[in-house]
Amino acid sequence: MKAEALFVESSAAAQSQKNLWTRMASTYGCMQICLTREHLIIKPRWFIGWLIKLLGLDLFHVVPTSRIQKVERSGRWFNAEKILVSFKKNGSEHKILLYLKKHKAFLDQIKQISSM
Numbered sequence: 408m409k410a411e412a413l414f415v416e417s418s419a420a421a422q423s424q425k426n427l428w429t430r431m432a433s434t435y436g437c438m439q440i441c442l443t444r445e446h447l448i449i450k451p452r453w454f455i456g457w458l459i460k461l462l463g464l465d466l467f468h469v470v471p472t473s474r475i476q477k478v479e480r481s482g483r484w485f486n487a488e489k490i491l492v493s494f495k496k497n498g499s500e501h502k503i504l505l506y507l508k509k510h511k512a513f514l515d516q517i518k519q520i521s522s523m
Contacts, residue, residue: 410446412441412442413444415441416509417452419436421440423465423503425502434451434466440507447475447494449467451466475493475517478492478514487507489504490510490514491504492504
């Protein structure tokens, strides 16, 4: 049974905060963000995934929602809101900056999930 998507934005941008290299990379319009009750899925769109993987940009994540530690607004960039998501994965802490046009819907859904 496939999990129902609570939020989807298919032309977002994202930036891993892992190191200077990943913070410098631009992924404008290349990322897909999907939120279900069980997972936050951050991945590149099909046509650019190979390059993002080759460059080591740390932008392939399937995060159990129970591992999300913090979600906070971090400013604006043109017509998108910057949302910093902190989570634990495989014992280490990750921070990904999401650039979302539908940021209010994303924040509302995250809040509903964490209040359950």
